Amino acid sequence: MSKKVINILFLISFIAFIFLVTKYYFSEQHLILINKSRSSYALTLDNNQRNLPLLENDTNNIIIYIDDIEKFTRMFFNWTSINIFIR
Numbered sequence: 001m002s003k004k005v006i007n008i009l010f011l012i013s014f015i016a017f018i019f020l021v022t023k024y025y026f027s028e029q030h031l032i033l034i035n036k037s038r039s040s041y042a043l044t045l046d047n048n049q050r051n052l053p054l055l056e057n058d059t060n061n062i063i064i065y066i067d068d069i070e071k072f073t074r075m076f077f078n079w080t081s082i083n084i085f086i087r
Helices: 002-025 028-050 068-086
Strands: none
Touching: none
């Protein structure tokens, strides 16, 4: 009997919680506060975008080209010559 009473209390508290949360979430006051905060974020974002510094390009001649094919062929021929001497 006591288990049923406890379960009913938990169920009533859960339903009350869901009801109160949805009532607050969809209230007019909460919607007004949400719209005010969104507009303030939009204004600060717009101000921050206008005040961004423009950086100059410093990536000229940054790529170093290496002739890997020549390195590979030298290593390959060294290994083949070692394999010939081992056999």
